[in-house]
Amino acid sequence: MEHDSIKLDSQPQIFETDARVFDYLASELKRYSEMPVSQHISLSGGTTPKALFQFIVQSAYRYLINWKQLHFWWGDERCVPEQSAESNVGEAKRLLFSHVNIPAENLHPIPMDMINAAITDSQPRAYAFALQQFIHDMKQSVPEVNGYPQFDWILLGIGEDGHTASLFPGQFNPSEIAPAILCTKTGTEQFRISLSAMTIVNSLRTTFLALGEAKAPVVQEILMQQGGFKQYPASWVLRHARAAELILNNQAASLLPKEEH
Numbered sequence: 001m002e003h004d005s006i007k008l009d010s011q012p013q014i015f016e017t018d019a020r021v022f023d024y025l026a027s028e029l030k031r032y033s034e035m036p037v038s039q040h041i042s043l044s045g046g047t048t049p050k051a052l053f054q055f056i057v058q059s060a061y062r063y064l065i066n067w068k069q070l071h072f073w074w075g076d077e078r079c080v081p082e083q084s085a086e087s088n089v090g091e092a093k094r095l096l097f098s099h100v101n102i103p104a105e106n107l108h109p110i111p112m113d114m115i116n117a118a119i120t121d122s123q124p125r126a127y128a129f130a131l132q133q134f135i136h137d138m139k140q141s142v143p144e145v146n147g148y149p150q151f152d153w154i155l156l157g158i159g160e161d162g163h164t165a166s167l168f169p170g171q172f173n174p175s176e177i178a179p180a181i182l183c184t185k186t187g188t189e190q191f192r193i194s195l196s197a198m199t200i201v202n203s204l205r206t207t208f209l210a211l212g213e214a215k216a217p218v219v220q221e222i223l224m225q226q227g228g229f230k231q232y233p234a235s236w237v238l239r240h241a242r243a244a245e246l247i248l249n250n251q252a253a254s255l256l257p258k259e260e261h
Ligand code: 6PG
Pocket: 044, 045, 046, 047, 048, 049, 075, 076, 077, 078, 088, 156, 157, 158, 159, 163, 164, 165, 166
């Protein structure tokens, strides 16, 4: 479907069941893991990926994926200790990486370990240090193209307000030149570290994953260019990504015109 501003490389991929979504994504991870050189993949946070992790661990993909060929990063992280249920890397380790044979050096969390050490009034300084360490880690490991880290594949979620990673409407700055930013989640003032828009759209492949009825309105607004879509960071990324795809289940696609199905 072509819009004058959103150019998806293909129609949104709409799957009948979540199991089929996860089977597709796991098969793609297996395909990447069979490539001759190691692949840098950035995962999204939040709840959607957790079901993918559980699917992989309960399927043959747990053993079929050549994990040592994959390096995992995160598109954003909450500034909380890894032990917290809020931690994106903590949950990924608990639900997936502690169950598969992946070398520890292949996991590249946004480093929050100093959060525990920092006392309250130096937390923002600790977050700024974590941000600089994250940028350094990417520079050390992820190929740099056009002045930005270039991931092989970035998986992203979409918030009901149109945010993606921790790029939130109203504070989103597409001309931010840093590869990653420190920000706060709108409304909760929770500190976050996030890839910047420029890094995200520099990726060789960008995949948005939106599942469930709750995402149907924002998906409709973005794809049909309605409502506040112009202010949505997810819209901006879709417009500017090198190669963008949108993966939906029937529920998330339920407000799209039938011809989109
Ligand atoms: C985060 C995410 C965020 C997430 C969306 C969708 O750290 O919360 O990176 O961008 O992908 O908010 O979250 P759900 O999958 O929980 O709906």
